[in-house]
Amino acid sequence: MHKQLMKGNEAIVRSAILSGCRAFYGYPITPASEITEAAALYMPQAGGVFLQAESEVASINMLYGAASAGVRVMTASSGPGISLMQEGISYMAGAELPCVIADITRGGPGLGNIAAEQSDYHQVVKGGGHGNYRTIVLAPHSVQEMADLTALAFELADKYRNPVVLLADGFIGQMMEPVEFPQRAIEPRQPEWAVAGTAETRGNLITSLHMDINDMEQHNRALEAKYRSAERHEARAEEWYAEGAEIVLVGYGIVGRILKAVTADARASGINVGVLRPITLYPFPSFNFQRLAKRARVFVVVEMSNGQLLEDVRLALNGARPVEFLNRMGGNVPSHDEVLAFVRELAQRTSSTIRPSMEQEEERVAHV
Amino acid sequence: MSNELISDYEVSHAKPKAFYERYARKEELQHQTHFCPGCGHGNVHKMLAKAIDELGIQDKTILVGPVGCSVFTYYYFDVGNVQAAHGRAPAVATGVKRSRPESIVIGYQGDGDLSAIGSAEILHAANRGEHITVIFVNNAIYSMTGGQAAPTTLIGQKSTTTPGGRNAATEGYPLHVSELLATLEAPVYIERVGLGDNKQIAQASRAIRRAVENQVRGLGFSLIEVLSPCPTIWKMSPVEAQHWVRDVMEKTFPLGVFRDRTREAQPRPLPEPEPALDQIPRILGIADKDLPDGSSAKNARAEEVDLRVRVAGFGGQGVLLLGEVLAEAGLDAGLEVSWLPSYGPEMRSGTSNCHVRLSSQTIDSPLVTIPNVLVAMNEPSLRKFDVSVRPGGWVIYNGDTFPEDCVREDVHVLALPFTQMADELGDARACNMVMLGALLEITGVLPQANIDAALHRLVKHSKWLELDERALARGRELYRESMQELAYES
Numbered sequence: 001m002h003k004q005l006m007k008g009n010e011a012i013v014r015s016a017i018l019s020g021c022r023a024f025y026g027y028p029i030t031p032a033s034e035i036t037e038a039a040a041l042y043m044p045q046a047g048g049v050f051l052q053a054e055s056e057v058a059s060i061n062m063l064y065g066a067a068s069a070g071v072r073v074m075t076a077s078s079g080p081g082i083s084l085m086q087e088g089i090s091y092m093a094g095a096e097l098p099c100v101i102a103d104i105t106r107g108g109p110g111l112g113n114i115a116a117e118q119s120d121y122h123q124v125v126k127g128g129g130h131g132n133y134r135t136i137v138l139a140p141h142s143v144q145e146m147a148d149l150t151a152l153a154f155e156l157a158d159k160y161r162n163p164v165v166l167l168a169d170g171f172i173g174q175m176m177e178p179v180e181f182p183q184r185a186i187e188p189r190q191p192e193w194a195v196a197g198t199a200e201t202r203g204n205l206i207t208s209l210h211m212d213i214n215d216m217e218q219h220n221r222a223l224e225a226k227y228r229s230a231e232r233h234e235a236r237a238e239e240w241y242a243e244g245a246e247i248v249l250v251g252y253g254i255v256g257r258i259l260k261a262v263t264a265d266a267r268a269s270g271i272n273v274g275v276l277r278p279i280t281l282y283p284f285p286s287f288n289f290q291r292l293a294k295r296a297r298v299f300v301v302v303e304m305s306n307g308q309l310l311e312d313v314r315l316a317l318n319g320a321r322p323v324e325f326l327n328r329m330g331g332n333v334p335s336h337d338e339v340l341a342f343v344r345e346l347a348q349r350t351s352s353t354i355r356p357s358m359e360q361e362e363e364r365v366a367h368v
Numbered sequence: 369m370s371n372e373l374i375s376d377y378e379v380s381h382a383k384p385k386a387f388y389e390r391y392a393r394k395e396e397l398q399h400q401t402h403f404c405p406g407c408g409h410g411n412v413h414k415m416l417a418k419a420i421d422e423l424g425i426q427d428k429t430i431l432v433g434p435v436g437c438s439v440f441t442y443y444y445f446d447v448g449n450v451q452a453a454h455g456r457a458p459a460v461a462t463g464v465k466r467s468r469p470e471s472i473v474i475g476y477q478g479d480g481d482l483s484a485i486g487s488a489e490i491l492h493a494a495n496r497g498e499h500i501t502v503i504f505v506n507n508a509i510y511s512m513t514g515g516q517a518a519p520t521t522l523i524g525q526k527s528t529t530t531p532g533g534r535n536a537a538t539e540g541y542p543l544h545v546s547e548l549l550a551t552l553e554a555p556v557y558i559e560r561v562g563l564g565d566n567k568q569i570a571q572a573s574r575a576i577r578r579a580v581e582n583q584v585r586g587l588g589f590s591l592i593e594v595l596s597p598c599p600t601i602w603k604m605s606p607v608e609a610q611h612w613v614r615d616v617m618e619k620t621f622p623l624g625v626f627r628d629r630t631r632e633a634q635p636r637p638l639p640e641p642e643p644a645l646d647q648i649p650r651i652l653g654i655a656d657k658d659l660p661d662g663s664s665a666k667n668a669r670a671e672e673v674d675l676r677v678r679v680a681g682f683g684g685q686g687v688l689l690l691g692e693v694l695a696e697a698g699l700d701a702g703l704e705v706s707w708l709p710s711y712g713p714e715m716r717s718g719t720s721n722c723h724v725r726l727s728s729q730t731i732d733s734p735l736v737t738i739p740n741v742l743v744a745m746n747e748p749s750l751r752k753f754d755v756s757v758r759p760g761g762w763v764i765y766n767g768d769t770f771p772e773d774c775v776r777e778d779v780h781v782l783a784l785p786f787t788q789m790a791d792e793l794g795d796a797r798a799c800n801m802v803m804l805g806a807l808l809e810i811t812g813v814l815p816q817a818n819i820d821a822a823l824h825r826l827v828k829h830s831k832w833l834e835l836d837e838r839a840l841a842r843g844r845e846l847y848r849e850s851m852q853e854l855a856y857e858s
Contacts, residue, residue: 002656002659002660003659003699004654004659004699005692005695005696005699005705005707014652014653014654017648017652018648018649018652022467023463023466023467025463042651042652045643045651046642046643046648046651046652047639047640047641047642047643049466049467051462051466051496053459053492054488054489054491054492055488057456057459057488057489058456058459058462058488058489058492059459061452061453061456061459061460061463061489062459062460062462062463062466063463064450064452064453064456064459064460064463065432065450065452065459065460065461065462065463065464065465065467066463066464066466066467067463068450068460068463068464069430069463069464069467069468069471071467071468073463073467087453088453088456091453095451171708171734171735174708174709175706175707175708175709175734176692176695176706176707176708177705177706177707177731177734178699178704178705181649181652181654183649183655183656184645184646185645185646185648185649187645195430195448195449195450195464196430196448196468196471197427197428197429197430197448197464197468197470197471197472197473198427198428198471199427201448202426202427202446202447202448203446203447203448204448204449205442205449205450205451206449206450206451207433207442207449207450207451208451209439209451254734254735257732257733257734257735258733258735260732260733261732261733264732333735335735335737336733336735336737336738337737337738
């Protein structure tokens with residue numbers, strides 16, 4: 001496979017078509033518009049459907065229709081557009097329809113600005129729509145991962161019959177890096193539950209309506225079981241010098257890249273630091289946190305939002321280790337120097353005050 | 369209509385095949401609908417089911433159901449069923465029909481659903497001329513939620529949210545959906561019918577059949593608005609309610625055909641055949657055989673490269689392209705590369721800058737906060753980034769004189785009026801390439817062949833390509849000349 005320089009946003013569309021996606025409905029918004037533009041160019045050539053909808057409300061409902069018809073379908077937007085799609089995402093989760101949604105996050109709340117932030121974490125990871133549902137959320141940190149995780153997103157969407165969101169900050173969407181693609185395209189296949197206008201699929205029904213209270217509860221229990229299964233099987237994270245690290249830096253997307261660069265410098269100056277980068281934000285890779293907590297003294301969450309990732313890290317650690325926090329917002333990025341200084345200061349401070357690792361603690365208990 | 373005779377009408381007692389034999393909506397009432405006595409939905413359902421039967425399209429039909437009293441279409445119609453969110457049926461139907469153009473997609477909506485919350489979706493589906501059929505049942509009220517006012521509620525009509533009757537001064541006027549949509553170019557057939565008496569019912573049945581048939585013939589968007597009684601919410605007997613449709617509702621919503629282009633409409637052309645799967649990589653421009661192979665260059669490289677460049681200037685100066693050519697050439701030379709823009713709104717004269725890294729090692733962060741080369745295309749950019757340059761690094765500045773307060777002892781500087789140099793070459797806009805030429809000559813990290821390859825991939829217009837090549841060469845020359853001058857001076 002040969003590498004090619006490409007924007008993250010453009011890589012998404014190519015990967016989607018290779019993954020058998022044959023329908024795209026979207027509405028322009030910075031910094032996600034290149035995705036919609038690339039889809040306008042390539043989707044018809046690949047024999048697929050492209051349509052610029054009148055709103056994000058309409059585009060997510062067009063996804064609902066295409067997914068009902070058994071087609072791999074996607075859209076792309078940014079925070080304000082994702083807010084408008086939440087109704088449809090809830091309906092799709094309820095009706096168990098697969099789709100892929102790329103959220104290239106910008107500044108908020110409100111109109112905010114078009115600079116990169118990570119402030120859509122809550123509305124995407126926690127499910128911004130109504131009802132008991134989850135979306136699977138993948139967080140690429142490079143252009144190559146924009147391509148690879150798009151392919152994975154379609155696979156997981158079908159496997160779990162559930163919307164999957166690619167959550168990337170504006171930088172990951174806008175930057176160019178070399179990327180390589182598989183040379184084989186996946187054949188679009190129609191699932192048996194689809195409503196495709198054929199004799200075989202007549203009598204099939206797509207709905208999220210359950211009038212009977214017991215049916216509704218049973219449906220929710222089934223969804224819960226599905227989400228638990230995803231939690232067991234699909235949580236993914238990258239550990240970068242994290243094994244045995246005393247300080248574990250936590251961040252996703254562009255922050256993950258900065259943390260890797262900081263780690264190199266900090267380790268060179270003798271600080272035992274590593275990175276834990278969640279790749280799936282739901283299911284959250286709690287296992288990695290619990291495992292690393294045995295050795296680590298402290299975790300540091302770095303994010304471009306107001307402590308949204310921080311909440312999940314605290315839940316995953318469940319009090320096992322202290323969690324420090326560094327964030328920037330509005331389009332500012334936590335700079336290399338800023339994070340490095342934070343880590344250096346923390347290393348000095350924690351060498352004496354932080355309690356020993358869990359294993360040492362267990363040892364002590366055994367001696368008593 | 370006292371002169372009406374039953375013998376004037378064809379009376380059908382048989383249940384259409386497009387209905388299920390037994391309705392599973394309620395265990396105890398499997399041969400009855402869930403609709404109230406005198407409700408119009410039962411009639412409209414039967415007309416639609418008959419049309420599906422007569423046109424022989426049961427297997428192909430996909431019914432997109434609404435929210436409201438008729439939400440349970442799927443308990444009655446033995447077709448493919450998709451239940452949509454409130455107001456969104458036209459968008460859902462669009463998604464279904466565009467991907468399954470051979471199917472017959474019928475949207476079924478009430479007036480709250482279609483004319484209020486779904487007003488945008490129906491307007492745009494109609495305006496695009498979606499090849500769908502819409503059955504719009506108008507009873508001038510929100511019935512299922514208990515009788516609130518709709519956009520279609522008549523002036524003076526009482527509802528739970530217009531307890532004193534609809535007042536035009538505060539609630540506006542009844543929305544005439546059929547008339548509104550008939551102002552659009554795309555729709556093929558729009559008719560308003562009623563269920564006010566047997567004659568109207570017979571016409572409604574014909575219209576619904578035609579609206580579905582239009583789709584079978586591939587003609588385009590058809591919508592039938594049906595004025596329909598709701599005795600329960602209107603607090604009338606079924607007979608009173610039916611007469612109210614004919615005697616009162618019809619005065620606000622006149623019956624008739626508002627658009628009929630079924631004669632002149634051309635059937636939709638067949639979709640283009642899909643390309644073979646093995647053609648997809650080529651279509652996407654990612655087929656290996658169409659791409660340069662940088663692997664040989666990588667193997668040949670001996671020295672370590674770690675170039676961290678910040679390019680900055682005004683929007684429109686070609687800041688991003690300068691960086692892109694550099695990154696593309698780096699990739700061509702087998703290096704790891706990244707290019708990250710500080711993107712902004714699409715406006716000229718804003719500031720613009722990008723981060724470019726070329727490295728023999730995997731690039732951890734694409735952000736360049738401490739550049740070893742700064743290309744400052746104007747003074748504000750110099751002032752902003754000058755202090756960030758790594759000691760021992762280079763500042764390439766577009767200006768006659770280097771501002772005294774920006775002078776640093778620990779960095780190299782090449783300050784020249786690059787815009788003027790580019791202008792002398794034929795176009796001041798080639799300034800970015802003159803500056804890139806100087807950067808390449810200073811750093812010496814990239815062979816000319818890789819630059820040429822990158823330039824050919826990124827600059828498609830031959831006039832610009834030729835100018836950019838000369839500009840790059842001129843930039844190299846300018847740096848060499850400045851070195852010679854330095855040598856003479858010392």
